[in-house]
Amino acid sequence: MTARKPADAAAGTQSGGREIPEATVARLPEYLRALTSLAEQGISVCSSEELAGAVNVNSAKLRKDLSYLGSYGTRGVGYDVDYLRYQIAREIGLTQDWPVAIVGIGNLGHALANYSGFGTRGFRVAALLDAAPERCEESVAGIPVRSFDDLDAVLAETPVAIGVIATPAEAAQGVADRLVAAGITSILNFAPTNLAVPAGVSVRKVDLSVELQILAYHEQRRAGAEELRGTAIAAAGEEQSA
Amino acid sequence: MTARKPADAAAGTQSGGREIPEATVARLPEYLRALTSLAEQGISVCSSEELAGAVNVNSAKLRKDLSYLGSYGTRGVGYDVDYLRYQIAREIGLTQDWPVAIVGIGNLGHALANYSGFGTRGFRVAALLDAAPERCEESVAGIPVRSFDDLDAVLAETPVAIGVIATPAEAAQGVADRLVAAGITSILNFAPTNLAVPAGVSVRKVDLSVELQILAYHEQRRAGAEELRGTAIAAAGEEQSA
DNA sequence: TAGATTGTTAATCGATTAACAATC
DNA sequence: TAGATTGTTAATCGATTAACAATC
Structure with missing residues (x-):
């Protein structure tokens, strides 16, 4: 050494x-x-x-x-x-509890807020934020939905370690910028966008459509291979040299 | 070559x-x-x-x-x-449309069924299944929720290329087994379980809690490094040899 | 022709895995 | 001591990237 x-x-x-x-x-x-x-x-x-x-x-x-x-x-x-x-x-780092803020309380944000596996180990939904909280239910899973404009006020009340972005793609970069400006250095992004963030900020991305596309690729490949096995057998007679 | x-x-x-x-x-x-x-x-x-x-x-x-x-x-x-x-x-393989079945119409399955990005490119929600459809809304996003017991009947009506598992962890393996038995060879798993499937079946996993834990690791590491910078400066005087 | 940019080669890096010495 | 299993070494594999010849 x-x-x-x-x-x-x-x-x-x-x-x-x-x-x-x-x-x-x-x-x-x-x-x-x-x-x-x-x-x-x-x-x-x-x-x-x-x-x-x-x-x-x-x-x-x-x-x-x-x-x-x-x-x-x-x-x-x-x-x-x-x-x-x-x-x-x-x-x-799961011997401590990590407070999480979810931004975007649409279908997905709703599901995430209600996700029980969250609390199970080391994570706690500390805040829910939405650009138009008046369009959301007042609270989800017992947590009030606050306006994203009040981000700084909310973070002053409740410290947050990880921000979860569950907004439409168009809003994601703006949300990320504001989260970073507010001092958050870990982001889990469910929006289908590649976020640009400064060095020292961690971003993980969960992208349903990418996962489906990867599956589709392999599925198609299997279908193609099956077809080809037929073709290869048919061609075997005509084609002699390897 | x-x-x-x-x-x-x-x-x-x-x-x-x-x-x-x-x-x-x-x-x-x-x-x-x-x-x-x-x-x-x-x-x-x-x-x-x-x-x-x-x-x-x-x-x-x-x-x-x-x-x-x-x-x-x-x-x-x-x-x-x-x-x-x-x-x-x-x-x-996105020049064709891939029919998708969602199994488990809880909060997440609900969100997935309503996810607009789905249809956007190459994918189409063809069926919704739940073990207890009577506990769900009758239809979600215009698609009726059918009993998972009727899997074979549903697949006979509507071909499905990709199965999405949005059930609780305990149910996931059983659902996967039945999907595979019904001939489905591509599975996207949102349940926090490692599915066992035969060779020739593709499984992708999306695991919220794993993503959060990876973020927590890096977050903790940054916090620790910050602390250490202080310690290192304090120790610099005492520690002379490299 | 001169400038631009691809497609590919080869070097480098990181991750996986078989094998085994260390040691309970 | 004999058997079991870890922790580590070294070989292998796959992915990344710089560099550049091919070519528009």
């Missing part, structure tokens, strides 16, 4: 030190879910093979992923489910 | 031939969207640099992605927006 800079040394065993690859970060929540499920089944110890099976990944990949967090397993035995669960939750 | 097998030769210029990397497939819908936006602005030709800028990717990556489809640009000039748009749409 090369010489550490003071910042790295200070990071030590607590969170914040090692760089965890993005691909690994994206899988940690899956491991967490699987561990929770195991714990609910009363299973207290599991091997990398078992856990990997539950998440449908290669067990070597799982062990490598976990190795970025530290050495939380026992050779010859496996992982203590509760302990590993806590370590992953700590690494992701 | 090595000798082609008959199936490859038959594929020729029509869809179905070349293997397109997954990472590229996932970006094609983004390019398509950007091209549509350019077309709406009345722009008829664009360079890889311009298109890449609109999608926020490296222009070399864009050109490499497009090269998997064929040679649809003109050196020294750029790409014809409408022509490239058509070629990508054809490659993805």
